[in-house]
Amino acid sequence: MMITDEQIKIFDEKIKSADSIVLCAHKNPDGDALCSVLALGRLIELNYGKTVVCTYDGNIPNNLGDVPCRKRIKYFERIEDVPEMPVDVAIVLDYGIAKNIGGPFKFVERAKFVIELDHHINDAKIGNLCIDDVGAAATAEIVYSLMMRAGWTWDSAIATLIMTGIVTDTGCFKYVKRGDVMRIAADLVDGGIDIQRIMNDLANKPRKTVVTESASVAAAEFYFHNRLALAVIDSRQYKNLDGRGETVLNLLGQIHGVEYIALLKEQKENQVGISLRGRFRRVDIIATQLGGGGHQFAAGAVVHDSLGNVKERLLSLFKEEIK
Numbered sequence: 001m002m003i004t005d006e007q008i009k010i011f012d013e014k015i016k017s018a019d020s021i022v023l024c025a026h027k028n029p030d031g032d033a034l035c036s037v038l039a040l041g042r043l044i045e046l047n048y049g050k051t052v053v054c055t056y057d058g059n060i061p062n063n064l065g066d067v068p069c070r071k072r073i074k075y076f077e078r079i080e081d082v083p084e085m086p087v088d089v090a091i092v093l094d095y096g097i098a099k100n101i102g103g104p105f106k107f108v109e110r111a112k113f114v115i116e117l118d119h120h121i122n123d124a125k126i127g128n129l130c131i132d133d134v135g136a137a138a139t140a141e142i143v144y145s146l147m148m149r150a151g152w153t154w155d156s157a158i159a160t161l162i163m164t165g166i167v168t169d170t171g172c173f174k175y176v177k178r179g180d181v182m183r184i185a186a187d188l189v190d191g192g193i194d195i196q197r198i199m200n201d202l203a204n205k206p207r208k209t210v211v212t213e214s215a216s217v218a219a220a221e222f223y224f225h226n227r228l229a230l231a232v233i234d235s236r237q238y239k240n241l242d243g244r245g246e247t248v249l250n251l252l253g254q255i256h257g258v259e260y261i262a263l264l265k266e267q268k269e270n271q272v273g274i275s276l277r278g279r280f281r282r283v284d285i286i287a288t289q290l291g292g293g294g295h296q297f298a299a300g301a302v303v304h305d306s307l308g309n310v311k312e313r314l315l316s317l318f319k320e321e322i323k
């Protein structure tokens with residue numbers, strides 16, 4: 001994707017004339033969502049001399065607790081004078097579909113102008129200016145492209161944030177489809193970024209999380225001649241989880257013959273979070289049928305029903321898919 005001169009011009013004009021700028025991404029931010037918001041926020045402060053408000057809803061996992069500028073992002077309900085705060089420009093990053101944004105969406109609704117940067121497939125864009133690229137491996141890649149095209153100055157905090165977004169969304173370069181993101185990573189490494197340190201900081205979970213994840217793996221069930229691995233984390237164990245239970249998905253995905261991996265998380269009574277992964281098998285269609293979405297081989301949904309009903313429904317969808 002090429003960011004056009006026209007897009008740069010509009011971005012520049014809107015930011016220059018804005019008195020209040022709010023940034024947000026999807027609820028329960030992952031590395032790409034969180035770091036893209038923080039990187040673009042810092043870039044605007046550095047290059048336009050403007051103060052921005054970075055917001056989120058849900059939880060930020062512990063393993064992202066040490067990313068640069070982490071303290072700059074605020075839980076949306078803790079932003080002072082929320083009811084009155086006018087919003088000139090809202091920037092939504094890595095959001096997928098509008099309802100994924102959660103609480104901060106009220107800032108977006110109030111905004112005079114909305115800018116979006118995203119790499120999700122989305123038929124209902126909310127931006128007045130859309131700097132999207134479905135071929136990008138991470139939204140952080142789009143932030144980098146914008147920074148380069150605009151000729152902005154940047155620092156090591158921004159570089160670390162961009163690299164963290166890239167390594168988390170690419171599964172440390174496992175899901176890379178296009179060389180661009182490797183070239184960006186190469187430039188960041190030459191600029192002094194230490195990938196090993198970033199990976200080390202990301203491997204930083206509470207012990208109870210790893211214990212809960214491993215118990216869920218040990219109790220996993222297998223269906224359709226072992227092609228589907230299905231793990232569950234019930235509401236009692238859910239509070240121990242940090243992030244999405246990525247380790248459960250990764251471990252089950254290492255089993256010979258497993259093509260689909262599903263993790264059901266009972267977030268509370270009658271609310272189940274579903275994470276789906278496919279090993280060269282699409283799972284986004286099933287996620288969409290459950291009211292969610294995501295990427296081809298990594299998708300998810302939240303269903304308001306009992307754990308038993310959700311499991312039954314998921315199994316019947318997989319039965320259709322696999323037959």
Ligand SMILES: [Mn+2]
Pocket residue numbers: 032033094119137138139169
């Ligand atoms: Mn992303």
